[in-house]
Amino acid sequence: MTETYESDSFVRAFREAAPYIHYLRDKTVVLAISSHIVASPDFAHLAQDISLLGNLGIKVVVVHGVRKYINDLMQQSQTTLPSHLGRRITNEHTLIKVKQACGEVRFDLEAALSVGQSNSPQMLTRNRLISGNFISAKPLGVIDGIDMGYSGTIRRIDFAMIKQHLQQHCMVLVSPMGHSLSGKTYSLSMAEVAAEVAIGLRAEKLVFINEEDGVLDASGQLVRNLSANQAQELFEKTPQSKAISRLLPSTLKALQSGVRRVQYISGHLDGSLFAELFTKHGSGTSLAQNAFVHIRQAISDDIPDIIQLIRPLEEKGVLVRRSHDYLDHHINEFAMLEHDEQVYGCVALKQFPHEKMGELACLVVSPYAQEGGYGELLLEHVKNQARAAKLKTLFCLSTHTGEWFSERGFQDACIEDLPLERQRQYHQDARGSHVFVLPL
Ligand SMILES: CC(C)(COP(=O)(O)OP(=O)(O)OC[C@H]1O[C@@H](n2cnc3c(N)ncnc32)[C@H](O)[C@@H]1OP(=O)(O)O)[C@@H](O)C(=O)NCCC(=O)NCCS
Incomplete structure (x- = not known):
């Protein structure tokens, strides 16, 4: 070590x-x-x-x-x-x-x-x-x-x-x-x-x-x-x-x-x-002088930008595949990060109100803009959203980025810690992702 x-x-x-x-x-x-x-x-x-x-x-x-x-x-x-x-x-x-x-x-x-x-x-x-x-x-x-x-x-x-x-x-x-x-x-x-x-x-x-x-x-x-x-x-x-x-x-x-x-x-x-x-x-x-980094709710017009951000990572197995239809139906869960009106990243928050839990998903920063703090801004945005929705725990599933989440306060967790609905989907996906939770 x-x-x-x-x-x-x-x-x-x-x-x-x-x-x-x-x-x-x-x-x-x-x-x-x-x-x-x-x-x-x-x-x-x-x-x-x-x-x-x-x-x-x-x-x-x-x-x-x-x-x-x-x-x-x-x-x-x-x-x-x-x-x-x-x-x-x-x-x-x-x-x-x-x-x-x-x-x-x-x-x-x-x-x-x-x-x-x-x-x-x-x-x-x-x-x-x-x-x-x-x-x-x-x-x-x-x-x-x-x-x-x-x-x-x-x-x-x-x-x-x-x-x-x-x-x-x-x-x-x-x-x-x-x-x-x-x-x-x-x-x-x-x-x-x-x-x-x-x-x-x-x-x-x-x-x-x-x-x-x-x-x-x-x-x-x-x-x-x-x-x-x-x-x-x-x-x-x-x-x-x-x-x-x-x-x-x-x-x-x-x-x-x-x-x-x-x-x-x-x-x-x-x-x-x-x-x-x-x-x-x-x-x-x-x-x-110019507009700063700005995170806003996604709209349907953002789907091409989301696809451009996530497809290469889906192909590498870093993210689970999401179809155009899926994005269209779940667009309200997404937020877009813009800098000077250019899209540089996205993130999604899926809420499980019954369990007072939220899933942070699809966190992506454009390869041209990584390591500039945008990932952290998106994470902060989701944390604020989750707190505003009175959720008590944020969780995420990751195959490649566990360390990034751990360094930002997420703790290792197990599948049983997830909402039941999410546990079922986890088994269907069969990706073997690690589970991380963050108390809010
Ligand atoms: C993870 C990700 C969102 C971080 O975004 P970012 O804007 O580059 O992040 P930040 O600038 O806030 O943080 C950069 C730091 O994270 C580190 N980092 C980047 N990817 C990492 C990874 N997979 N594991 C551990 N650390 C990582 C960088 O080395 C950098 O470290 P530093 O603070 O020592 O400079 C971005 O790298 C990304 O889009 N990755 C591919 C998609 C992905 O894995 N998403 C998570 C899906 S669950």
Whole structure:
């Protein structure tokens, strides 16, 4: 028997992460960090993880917010901050506070990102963090008759200078402030700066690190994946927190302009950044321009696609043969997995309500798309369906794929554990399949 290293979960996690680390090496990731996170005690861990990204050869640009620091300063001086259309109105007095807040966040960030990791050779490879006057700004001007004062918008970003620093293996820190050619300073929106920086650098990812876990659906559940259109619809129907709502316009602009992924994660959850970047399923909400993986109920029109998926496996004896007629009659049991409107897999759930059991059958992922996590998504889908139907046990019969099910929590079982009707069919089929059950 092959021995396993005692910390098996570490080995698995490392194997899962390695291809993602390899993929992201030399690519640019923009991290937009809320000032609430920088100010929280949880930031120490996150800062260490950010430093590690730099050491893994990923080009890291950090954009920070200032909202919490400004609010605290304004509270101390018992002044309130007027705003219009979600943007602060910055008068001369506020601008002084904004500059002060910006300086404080910057120093806190620099300090946290300068900490070496104890007990590791990384102590010797401290990341260099560069900041500078990368952004030229212009005033927002007068909107709806309201003078926005020193609240501004981006005029130009010096990408050449940022790239030069990234090439030299430095991390770049960008503040939400910009200067005009006449030497005036303007306060900018962190989300806008982060999106423009990500667009201009053709970043692989733009990660917004906030206090929230991500986007929530109407029942308060975290939504893992969203296309740009789905995000727009969801934000209209289900109000999100102020912090998350503020990100939408910049997120959509970044996606439309070629940033492949925008991700929202919580800075309070230790390890969330690594989970988002280096695991199949991430930790927060991942947004992309095009439709994501989508699992839906099958319809009769799907039969040709199902046949294309299952026939080669029937011929090999991996799956029992199902005729066109059978599929037509049982189409309601099937679900289809689509990615960008292409069918990549299917699965069926046959219910035995009397025994409160369900059979997972016909689980297939196209050979071109295997090992991308689709099989696991289909399994999750069936588990959710079975739970919703109040079933207590899921079972499956397999001749070739037992190991895959065992690794996902299924236990060996015997024929007598199956519903009677299924036992009879088992004997008729005479395929000698192994039986697996999963308590729900
Ligand atoms: C089994 C199947 C659905 C998995 O789909 P998938 O999208 O490739 O699965 P995931 O990406 O979620 O998981 C991939 C992992 O499963 C492993 N795996 C794939 N087939 C396996 C098998 N027959 N036995 C054990 N492990 C298997 C892969 O090596 C990979 O391992 P990794 O995590 O170390 O990378 C797919 O391989 C398939 O369609 N197989 C043929 C049909 C089949 O056997 N269906 C089951 C009928 S009961």
